[in-house]
Amino acid sequence: MSPPRPxxxxxxxxxxxxxxxxxxxxxxxxxxxxxxxxxxxxxxxxTMCTLGADLFYWWTGDIFWTRVALWxxxxxxxxxxxxxxxxTVELLLVPGIRTRPPSWTHFVIAVALLSMLGANFGxxxxxxxDAVLPFGILLSVLCAGFTGLTGWHGGKLVFDYRxxxxxxxx
Ligand code: HEM
Numbered sequence: 001m002s003p004p005r006p007x008x009x010x011x012x013x014x015x016x017x018x019x020x021x022x023x024x025x026x027x028x029x030x031x032x033x034x035x036x037x038x039x040x041x042x043x044x045x046x047t048m049c050t051l052g053a054d055l056f057y058w059w060t061g062d063i064f065w066t067r068v069a070l071w072x073x074x075x076x077x078x079x080x081x082x083x084x085x086x087x088t089v090e091l092l093l094v095p096g097i098r099t100r101p102p103s104w105t106h107f108v109i110a111v112a113l114l115s116m117l118g119a120n121f122g123x124x125x126x127x128x129x130d131a132v133l134p135f136g137i138l139l140s141v142l143c144a145g146f147t148g149l150t151g152w153h154g155g156k157l158v159f160d161y162r163x164x165x166x167x168x169x170x
Pocket of ligand 1: 026034035036037040043044080083084085087088089090091097103106107110111113114147150151152153154155156157158163164165
């Protein structure tokens with residue numbers, strides 16, 4: 001007789017599958033509040049601030065805004081990495097999150113976003129005053145668009161699938 005294969009056998013068991021799918025409660029939290037949800041506000045807002053600062057620089061020509069953009073995108077990238085780390089631990093630890101394909105879609109979009117934030121930050125490090133026009137601001141537009149997409153999709157995980165909250169509807 002072949003030895004039991006826990007993953008395959010459990011996936012074929014409808015009672016076990018129901019248990020796995022309904023286990024969606026956050027594991028990376030402070031007093032029940034998911035750390036990922038708390039952290040993502042920072043990269044989202046700072047990425048939008050970067051685009052704003054780039055637009056102000058384009059409009060006014062004041063190099064103050066190039067420095068604002070450098071700090072904003074640097075912080076967006078670094079806090080984004082922390083947010084990504086907390087999200088990844090949640091993804092791997094929680095069975096009801098790990099087994100849902102949309103969670104992995106969010107992961108892929110988010111990693112693409114983090115690489116764009118890193119590129120936008122790294123590009124400015126070798127001369128931030130000259131970096132904004134034209135490529136810095138173009139990167140900021142791309143980052144802002146992808147941030148909107150990632151944030152919207154993260155919201156779907158929470159509000160449509162009830163992932164990372166206190167229970168599941170599907
Ligand atoms: C890189 C890996 C990432 C993974 C694996 C990941 C995973 C998750 C998971 C599992 C959730 C469901 C809620 C929870 O369990 O906390 C979620 C929610 C969310 N994620 Fe991510 N995430 C990642 C990165 C990001 C990034 C970079 C952003 C945005 C900049 C982002 C934005 C969001 C938003 C806005 C929510 C909804 C939060 C809420 O309204 O409560 N995620 N993410």
